[in-house]
Amino acid sequence: LATTPDLKSIAESVTGGAVRVETLVPPGTDAEAFEPRPSHLGLVRDAVLVIRVGLGFDDWLDRLIVQSGNTRVQRGAEAQLDLSKEVALLEVQGRSVEQQSGHAHGAANPHYWLDPANAEAMGAVIAEAVVRVAPEKRASIEASHDRFRAELKARLERWTRALEPHRGAPIVAYHNSWPYFARRFRLNIVDVIEPKEGVPPTAARLLSLAATIRSKKVRVIVHEPFEPMEASRSLSQRTGAQVVVLAPSVGGAPGTETYFALFDRNVDLLGKALAGQP
Amino acid sequence: MIADVLALLAFPCIAAFIFVGMHTWLGLQVLRRKVIFADLALAQLSALGATVAVAIGHAPGSAGAFTYALLFTLAGAVMLTLSRRVSVDVSQEAVIGIVYVVATALTVLVVDRSPQGAEHVKRMLVGSILTIGPADVFKLTLLYGAVGLLHTAFRRPILAAASDNRGHASWTLTFWDFVFYGSFGLVVTSSVALAGVLLVFSFLIIPAVIGTLFSRQIGAALAIGWSAGVLASLLGFGASLVLDVPTGAAMVAAFALVLVAAMLIRVFARSSASRLQPKQVARVALAVLAGAVFLESCWLMLSPRGDHPLLAGFEVLTGIGPERFLTATERSVYTDAAQTELRNRGEVERLRALEREARWKGKELGEEELRRVASFQQSFNEMGRGERFVQDHLRATARARERWYVGLPAMLLSALCLAWFISGVRKRRARVSTGRRGGDVTVAP
Numbered sequence: 001l002a003t004t005p006d007l008k009s010i011a012e013s014v015t016g017g018a019v020r021v022e023t024l025v026p027p028g029t030d031a032e033a034f035e036p037r038p039s040h041l042g043l044v045r046d047a048v049l050v051i052r053v054g055l056g057f058d059d060w061l062d063r064l065i066v067q068s069g070n071t072r073v074q075r076g077a078e079a080q081l082d083l084s085k086e087v088a089l090l091e092v093q094g095r096s097v098e099q100q101s102g103h104a105h106g107a108a109n110p111h112y113w114l115d116p117a118n119a120e121a122m123g124a125v126i127a128e129a130v131v132r133v134a135p136e137k138r139a140s141i142e143a144s145h146d147r148f149r150a151e152l153k154a155r156l157e158r159w160t161r162a163l164e165p166h167r168g169a170p171i172v173a174y175h176n177s178w179p180y181f182a183r184r185f186r187l188n189i190v191d192v193i194e195p196k197e198g199v200p201p202t203a204a205r206l207l208s209l210a211a212t213i214r215s216k217k218v219r220v221i222v223h224e225p226f227e228p229m230e231a232s233r234s235l236s237q238r239t240g241a242q243v244v245v246l247a248p249s250v251g252g253a254p255g256t257e258t259y260f261a262l263f264d265r266n267v268d269l270l271g272k273a274l275a276g277q278p
Numbered sequence: 279m280i281a282d283v284l285a286l287l288a289f290p291c292i293a294a295f296i297f298v299g300m301h302t303w304l305g306l307q308v309l310r311r312k313v314i315f316a317d318l319a320l321a322q323l324s325a326l327g328a329t330v331a332v333a334i335g336h337a338p339g340s341a342g343a344f345t346y347a348l349l350f351t352l353a354g355a356v357m358l359t360l361s362r363r364v365s366v367d368v369s370q371e372a373v374i375g376i377v378y379v380v381a382t383a384l385t386v387l388v389v390d391r392s393p394q395g396a397e398h399v400k401r402m403l404v405g406s407i408l409t410i411g412p413a414d415v416f417k418l419t420l421l422y423g424a425v426g427l428l429h430t431a432f433r434r435p436i437l438a439a440a441s442d443n444r445g446h447a448s449w450t451l452t453f454w455d456f457v458f459y460g461s462f463g464l465v466v467t468s469s470v471a472l473a474g475v476l477l478v479f480s481f482l483i484i485p486a487v488i489g490t491l492f493s494r495q496i497g498a499a500l501a502i503g504w505s506a507g508v509l510a511s512l513l514g515f516g517a518s519l520v521l522d523v524p525t526g527a528a529m530v531a532a533f534a535l536v537l538v539a540a541m542l543i544r545v546f547a548r549s550s551a552s553r554l555q556p557k558q559v560a561r562v563a564l565a566v567l568a569g570a571v572f573l574e575s576c577w578l579m580l581s582p583r584g585d586h587p588l589l590a591g592f593e594v595l596t597g598i599g600p601e602r603f604l605t606a607t608e609r610s611v612y613t614d615a616a617q618t619e620l621r622n623r624g625e626v627e628r629l630r631a632l633e634r635e636a637r638w639k640g641k642e643l644g645e646e647e648l649r650r651v652a653s654f655q656q657s658f659n660e661m662g663r664g665e666r667f668v669q670d671h672l673r674a675t676a677r678a679r680e681r682w683y684v685g686l687p688a689m690l691l692s693a694l695c696l697a698w699f700i701s702g703v704r705k706r707r708a709r710v711s712t713g714r715r716g717g718d719v720t721v722a723p
Contacts, residue, residue: 211282234409
């Protein structure tokens with residue numbers, strides 16, 4: 001059981017269909033505003049392995065697990081994988097304190113799956129954990145894990161090549177979801193339009209953003225499907241920068257049904273926009 | 279810079295004036311009909327209509343989506359119109375509340391069951407006034423112009439329908455009610471999509487309330503409401519610009535401020551005619567202040583480590599901080615902690631900037647380096663927290679001493695003040711009652 005469609009897609013590729021993988025957050029919805037349905041309780045109750053994003057991104061999972069009474073997968077148990085422990089994090093805060101253990105957990109930017117290189121470590125941990133709960137399927141899982149690694153490597157090279165000409169290109173994002181993506185493909189996110197979710201940008205902020213866009217010659221505003229368009233659109237009209245709607249997770253837009261397809265589309269759209277094509 | 283600001287604010291400002299113009303008029307009628315939250319119910323219904331349209335395959339913002347939204351709003355107008363016919367048994371506000379809640383719940387259900395895209399529509403009710411452009415203003419002018427003409431032409435029957443308080447109304451009345459709710463729904467739906475629920479409610483109700491405060495006549499109330507609305511809008515835009523705060527929320531606050539000012543003016547205007555004297559008002563204000571100071575100083579004596587908002591404000595205003603009550607060594611520890619915290623924060627910022635730059639410039643940071651940066655950031659943040667803890671502890675110690683020098687005198691002084699106020703009230707009461715008993719005898723002042 002995975003909390004988001006991204007983790008589900010990675011887990012499916014890694015296991016090659018040897019196990020059943022379900023996602024709690026349906027594709028194409030906002031994971032941070034997730035509301036569980038009764039059927040989700042059943043999914044959690046029957047899960048033998050839970051894979052989560054962590055970092056406060058899917059905190060609602062803990063209450064679901066308590067409610068379902070499935071103690072095998074509770075926080076800290078071996079059958080709960082918090083993938084944030086496997087990757088190098090960006091923008092670490094160190095302010096949040098975990099209620100359960102009382103130690104500083106170091107909340108960081110949670111969108112780490114948007115760096116495809118992180119998927120290698122994530123996939124490896126998932127494969128290992130699945131083999132642990134289903135040892136009889138070891139051979140087939142290892143084979144598909146190898147396939148996953150090879151394909152990831154090949155595609156990563158292709159994506160990097162596609163965005164290579166735009167190295168260091170200045171970009172404005174609507175929300176701070178893209179630091180990992182930017183780091184992998186060497187893009188320069190100069191500013192974000194809405195630093196705090198739900199608080200619309202002020203007049204002075206819109207002005208300074210327009211000034212930044214002009215002075216740094218930003219050509220692209222990266223936008224996610226569910227974010228309010230008004231601010232990005234008016235900035236785009238005032239400065240001529242192009243708004244590109246990129247999906248932040250699997251299923252967030254048509255043509256992003258798997259983890260690989262997600263990057264195919266995002267890289268393609270972004271590359272075209274940066275090259276100045278509509 | 280100035281030209282930029284004007285270019286950015288020109289259209290939102292024009293839109294705000296158009297909103298004030300239309301909504302004050304509608305708001306006055308809403309007040310007379312006592313259907314304060316009808317706008318929320320109608321806006322929510324139109325959002326539900328648009329959501330349904332998107333769920334069955336129309337593109338968000340298309341003509342199909344607009345038609346659905348319109349039909350749902352008109353259905354809501356029918357419901358509100360009919361609710362008046364049964365409002366003898368059930369209050370109309372109850373019907374409005376039910377319509378709002380059910381429409382919201384149905385929207386959630388439809389979004390949940392529909393493929394991508396419907397989530398857009400959920401945000402229909404959170405417009406942002408700052409991003410209104412020339413095209414929006416053009417559409418607003420057309421729509422509001424049409425509704426305005428209709429209302430000007432038929433203002434008499436519409437007004438008559440609004441102020442008719444008979445229970446079972448005639449069918450002509452019901453017809454005009456429907457005209458009102460239909461056009462009201464149309465206006466509110468478009469304004470909520472542009473300016474958001476909070477702001478539209480303020481546009482609708484607050485100028486109308488101000489107008490009603492000063493005049494029962496609809497013409498005068500309308501003129502006063504318009505001026506107050508324009509003033510509040512300008513105030514809100516100005517505050518949002520100067521203080522750099524979100525525009526919509528700043529405008530709602532500005533409307534509230536203008537309302538409070540209008541109420542004060544009303545009170546004083548009436549008091550010059552009747553027995554309420556400015557001196558008396560000042561006395562009551564002083565008594566309220568003394569009461570607050572008394573409670574705060576009691577709280578300080580009991581728990582010096584708790585939160586003391588009034589005292590903190592006093593400290594900021596006068597510059598007499600708790601640091602004054604520390605010994606020399608304690609004070610040096612305090613300033614040291616403050617400086618170290620600042621340094622740590624600077625260090626965190628430096629690391630952050632370094633990592634940010636390495637994302638796209640020069641050599642890429644490796645995994646290990648990244649982890650090192652992260653753990654440094656975390657430690658510096660933790661250390662900063664430690665320094666903050668030291669400062670908090672010292673401040674609490676200082677407050678514990680401060681209470682004898684500041685808290686105790688403040689408590690005694692405010693107690694005296696209150697006693698004086700209470701005895702004054704008693705004397706006046708005694709004077710009034712002896713006066714009533716028929717003598718000219720006055721109690722010694």
